[in-house]
Amino acid sequence: MNRSNQPQSGQSKAGADFLQLDTADAPAGGLSDWLTERLRAAISDGRLPIGSRLPATRVLAAELQISRGVVTEAYQRLTEDGQVAGRGRAGTVVVAVPPLATGRRPTSPSPAPVMSEPGLDIFDTLRAAPARIDLTPGVPDLAAFPRAAWLRAERAVLNDLESSEFGYGDPAGTPRLRRAVATWLARNRGVSAHPDELIIVAGVSQAIGLVAQMLQTHGITEMAIEDPGSLGTRQHLQNWGLSTPPIPVDGSGLRVDVLRSTGARVVMATPAHHFPTGVVLEGERRRELIQWAAEGGLIVEDDYDAEHRYDRPPVPALRAMLADQVIYSGSVSKLLAPSLRIGWMLPPPQYKDELIGMKRLADLGNAALPQLTLAQLMESGDLERQLRFLRRRHRVRRDAMVDAIGNYLPTATIHGAAAGLHLTITFADDTVKDAELAAAALQKGVKTHPLSWHCQLPHAPGLVLGYAARTPTELTEAIATIAAVM
Known part of the structure; x- marks a missing residue:
């Protein structure tokens, strides 16, 4: 049954803030079709990403001043197509994008950050780059937030x-x-x-x-x-x-x-x-x-x-x-x-x-x-207790990274092990291009900073390696990966 009833006589058409829906755009006798297509288009072009929740049928119907059955029918069509699903108290949630979405831009892998010439957006770009093990310096153990x-x-x-x-x-x-x-x-x-x-x-x-x-x-x-x-x-x-x-x-x-x-x-x-x-x-x-x-x-x-x-x-x-x-x-x-x-x-x-x-x-x-x-x-006193907890946790991770560097990068010199959330290592071989090394490590899933980013004057090549947010096993794997791409 197509519940495409128009607003009752004497009642003005209305719109909703949600997706800027305006019933004045709907063809006569086709409210359900119109609403279904508007929702499907929003899922297709990313305005309603996977995981987003649709308004309750009663709420959307009231804002549009239409029958609740029209909204329910539109949601049901999207459910049958597999694009949304009911989640009980969580409401109706987007779970999939239409397979042949009109106008949907094809996705492509994000380009690797240009490590040798860091621009103003380099930290945002690097943060968005996928990696198995993130050794970005200056990042605390966010999982330990109290x-x-x-x-x-x-x-x-x-x-x-x-x-x-x-x-x-x-x-x-x-x-x-x-x-x-x-x-x-x-x-x-x-x-x-x-x-x-x-x-x-x-x-x-x-x-x-x-x-x-x-x-x-x-x-x-x-x-x-x-x-x-x-x-x-x-x-x-x-x-x-x-x-x-x-x-x-x-x-x-x-x-x-x-x-x-x-x-x-x-x-x-x-x-x-x-x-x-x-x-x-x-x-x-x-x-x-x-x-x-x-x-x-x-x-x-x-x-x-x-x-x-x-x-x-x-x-x-x-x-x-x-x-x-x-x-x-x-x-x-x-x-x-x-x-x-x-x-x-x-x-x-x-x-x-x-x-x-x-x-x-x-x-x-x-x-x-x-x-x-x-x-x-x-x-x-909770903040001081948190600091004592973090010192114990960080010491174990610092030691794991130091041991791994000794095993896999024995010629590297370690700086700054007595404090902080990161280590810096430098290489005696000045032919090493630390930006290229960091880029190669990123391609293998390990994210870090080349030391040259942080220098205006000539300096030995090196890497800045954060350890606070990673487990000892991950730290060992990361250093082994860096050594493999040297």
Whole structure:
């Protein structure tokens, strides 16, 4: 029976937000046919991908002001064709694409990323590239995210949250999280700060962008950076119009003598755990850098991976020693998950209001509910328990990767094993093309970074290998694969 009844006399035709359906487009007497074809076309062209749920028949019928039987019949036809299926309480779900969908573009394998010339989209491209074993550096063990503790914290927050707190808040961040972060920094990083001095940001990347904008308002157009140093940081700074003169890093850390020779007024550094080599800025260099800042320089300190240490004592943050010349930044991206987009910056007093103003114009402040949940996690001690758990887990994985490198790549030199979430290996043979090696490894299902991505100056070829998110067995297999394609 074709339930193609038109709207009742005197009732106007109507449309739905869903797929912008408009019954005015339907031919007279053909509502079921029209609706079926519209739904089939949306499945074909990807507007309704596999796994998406169709509206309830009663809801869609009410929005279109048609008989529910028309919608039911259309859904039934698609069910008989095998394109949708009823899932009980989950509703009607798309399960297949029509085999000969009109206008459907043929799919083709994604091209391999161009590893030798990384563009601005290289990290997105690499992230989308399929791989059996992903050794991307800077990625924590996302499977270890403390879901139960996070849910407990969020429930506790929601139970006590005033209705007014769902409105717009302080662009510098919720007072509760700033208090919790101030306590965390004092306990774990030796940094003494009043909560009002802190600014909550969407990760260290936003902190870098805000600082870059602020520097330009003061006539500063360059920020010296470590070399090797993060390609992402360099791209971010250059995107905001700053040049990035490279300062070499050796076994003792940043070469302050070279920094002085450049005449740069601002430098960005990762003194507690340099990316990507893992070097710690040693005592004499630290004193030299502090003296350089005391003479009028400004340090932007990225406290990268500072919490993840295994075989060495903690290293205090530079901010703890020279508050007036250091813009300190950190986040929970490597401790919990990058998707939270929660970090903090601690600027000298003379820059605080200006940076808060820029944060206000950027996004009116981070979302409050995740901030309050993180504050609860910090206050309850759950975050410190998570850190202790991760250190034990990461140590096992770090050891597995070190052993595998020793077995399969015995001539490679390992850097940065004492802390962090990744290792860097370099090869004495300078004829090795690390970008080609990384591309070949990716073709075999192992994803990593060539060291050359993170260098502006000449440097030994190498690879940057993340280990935190992979099991010991996977790490061994990955290193064996890299060795096989060398």
